[in-house]
Amino acid sequence: MPEDRIVAGRYRLHDRIGAGGMGSVWRATDQELGRVVALKRSHAGDNGQIRREARIGAGLHHPNVITTFDVVSDGEDRWLVLEFLPSRSLATVVETGGPLSPDAAASVGAQIAGALAAMHERGIVHQDIKPDNILVTEDGTAKLTDLGIARWAEVTITSSGHPGGTPGFVAPEVADGYAPEASADVFSLGATLYAAVEGHSPWGTGADGPYAQLRRAAEGTVDATSRAGVLEPVLAELLGKDPAVRPTARGAKTLLEEITGESSSLVPLPTPRRRSRRSRVLAGIVGVALIAVIALVAVLVSRNSDSTAAGPPATADLLGNERTADPCSLFERSALVRFGIQVYEEPVDGEFNTCRLIIKETQDNSDLVGVKIELARAPKYPVAKHVPGELGPVQYDEQRDDMCKRTIPLPDGKEVVIVSYLFPNNRSAPLCGIADAASSPAYLKLVDARQKGQIPRRAVAFPGDSFANITTCDLLRSDELAPVVGRHDDGESTFGDWSCEWDGPQANVEIRAFRDWQPDADEQIEKIRLGAREAEVESHTAGPGAGERDECEIQIIGRKYEQNTVVNDDWQEEIGVSVKPDVKGAMNREKLCGIAKDLAKRVADRLR
Missing domain, CATH: 1.10.510.10 (Transferase(Phosphotransferase) domain 1)
Incomplete structure (x- = not known):
């Protein structure tokens, strides 16, 4: 481009002072005001980039930001007029x-x-x-x-x-x-x-x-x-x-x-006069950012407290008794209200070590997003290296189209896991934004718990006939499992002893205690009886994926109860007994489910 060209009848170009992948910058003279300016032009012509940058720059008047003066058109090009800084x-x-x-x-x-x-x-x-x-x-x-x-x-x-x-x-x-x-x-x-x-x-x-x-x-x-x-x-x-x-x-x-050793006051930017709908959305974003800031301050205070003698010592066991620790206490519903028209607490669904919130995005009940907080023991293979005695930073774990996961490592190696996910009829939602919004206040509460001793206990104890009072590893003996899994194994339990797994060269057996809604009368479910207990049969044939395994699970029905929630009113507790052969196709469904039924019958006989 020739020097001394006049742009928009006003700006005389002198020399190009910068260039990059997006555009070029020229030193120029504003002939009307007699001042030196910088002119920026996009390599792609008038593709919207210059206008976008102009609109943002027009809202910035700060001593440490290059000032935007104007945006002008010249033929097919659009130029940004900027402050020229000898630098x-x-x-x-x-x-x-x-x-x-x-x-x-x-x-x-x-x-x-x-x-x-x-x-x-x-x-x-x-x-x-x-x-x-x-x-x-x-x-x-x-x-x-x-x-x-x-x-x-x-x-x-x-x-x-x-x-x-x-x-x-x-x-x-x-x-x-x-x-x-x-x-x-x-x-x-x-x-x-x-x-x-x-x-x-x-x-x-x-x-x-x-x-x-x-x-x-x-x-x-x-x-x-x-x-x-x-x-x-x-x-x-x-x-x-x-x-x-x-x-x-x-x-x-x-x-x-x-x-x-120098300090200067923070120079604010001008605030817009009107508050549009988009501005209200922005306020929500800033609100979430403030939650993260509060969490950061708490972390810094916690670090300082750990290094001083004043105040109570920080505890490493933040969860305490696993069966009384309340995962619902780590939720802050107000942090999630911007994602829908209503947020419901649903503490009665899933495993006993979890608590769930339901976000209703619209009036249509099909637009639902779930957010789950789970308390877990230390994993065999953690995603990141854990520093014993320290509350770790939030880890950015698995993300798929239908879920997003965050993990907070605790000082003793246990974890708090936050998962946001879509309900089956929902097609999209900002799942990682939701998971992050739930993680920040949870982290803040864990920092507070580290000074106070533990997270809060459950407000209401489990009923006496609840499967939550069962120790799952006690429901099957090693000699009963050895012919199935291929070796004697005492089993490995998870948080609260609410599930137990036996793994061997022939098969994997798992027992888990959980809550689920009662099936509708017209659902096609295979129902059986195991002594005095009702049970349901679910089987799954492995797909082509490398990690897929055939499975049959017998779900033994326990306590039934009513609790009104956004997704269901009628609930039941279950003990699931599942068998997964180590090799795909090693057993047909009849043989696989026959083994699972035999093990489930032994479990049912030992239940109260």
């Missing part, structure tokens, strides 16, 4: 002058954290914090630029709908496919400061390509620093793998100013 990018500063001192990096970081704090409090997420997008003047002033992929409640994020970011500075959860939130900006700020003092991103130099960096980012393991000095503990906070326990941008600003 170099932080990337250029490090490339030409070498890594910064920890104090210098902290000064830059504190200024950018202040800008991010103001943006986040307006619901704006930058999504691409990196050294190339931070401009630094000769006197050390730092300003944030490039809002090309920023997200705001009133602006579509990108034409493709994909979250943005740069591989070397992206947060682990974003590399793992989650949409960037304010906490991802904080991580990227930490990654930027890491690069400023170490000379390369926390995900490596990029010599092996961006995909290698993305793989490292998804794993979330950051190399130890060698030059960070006093900045190292702050970087450790900003670069935490779990977004729920990272500091906010406001908190990051405070931490960085403690290093520089």
Whole structure:
């Protein structure tokens, strides 16, 4: 593009001062006002990117953000008119002058954290914090630029709908496919400061390509620093793998100013006059963010309490007696109300170590989402390494189209598992957003319980005739199981002793106690009698998947009772006795269910 070209009859181009994958930036003169400005043009022409960036920039007036003056059209192009700042990018500063001192990096970081704090409090997420997008003047002033992929409640994020970011500075959860939130900006700020003092991103130099960096980012393991000095503990906070326990941008600003010894007031952004429906949605998002902030403060207080002699000692056993620990006490229904028109508690469904809430998204009862909190013993193969004695960060576990799972490791190795899932007739819901909204207050309550001793006990004890009072491993003897599983095995119990599993070279046998709704009269269910007990038969033939196994389960019916809930009123307790051969097709259904019925008959005879 020729220099001295006049854009929109007003702006004379001089020299190109920057270029990237999305667009180019030129130094220009505003001939009407006689001032130097920067003009940005998208490589893709008028594809909506410039207008989107202009709308976001128009709402930002902050001393550490490049100001947006105007957006103009010239032929088929649309140009963004920006403040011109005589400066170099932080990337250029490090490339030409070498890594910064920890104090210098902290000064830059504190200024950018202040800008991010103001943006986040307006619901704006930058999504691409990196050294190339931070401009630094000769006197050390730092300003944030490039809002090309920023997200705001009133602006579509990108034409493709994909979250943005740069591989070397992206947060682990974003590399793992989650949409960037304010906490991802904080991580990227930490990654930027890491690069400023170490000379390369926390995900490596990029010599092996961006995909290698993305793989490292998804794993979330950051190399130890060698030059960070006093900045190292702050970087450790900003670069935490779990977004729920990272500091906010406001908190990051405070931490960085403690290093520089300078403090400046937080400059708020202008607040819109009107409050639209979209603004109310934004308020809900900020509300959830505040829950996470409260959880973070509690975590920091907990850490401090653990290291001082004052106050009661923190306990490692947060659940106490497994049969009286109340999983429902970890729910905070108010954190979930924004996801539907009503939230119902349904504590009578499923295993005895679980509590469930039902979110009704619309008036139609088919649009239901379940959220389950489960108390569990330490797993054989934990997802992440557990540090004994510490309440671990929320772990981002399994995610499918129909469910999303979060896990909180407890100091003694046990776990609190939060799962959100779709009911059969529901097609879609923000499942991971729901799981995260349930996880934050649960974490806060666990931090509180660590100081008080334990989570609350169940308000009402199980009735005397409840299967919850049974120890499942006592219902079958090793000699009775050996011919089925292929060896003598004492069984392995789970939380509350409400299930027990025997595994051998021939088959797997499991007994579990749980609650379920009573079947409708017209349901096609095979019903049998085992002595004085009613029972139902369910069988499953393995599919083609590698982990699939044939199964037959006999469900022994126990106590029946009524309790009004959104999905059902009539309930029953059951003991399930299941048999799974180790090899697909090793037994036909008749033989498999015959073995299961024989074991179930022995169990029924031992029940009260």
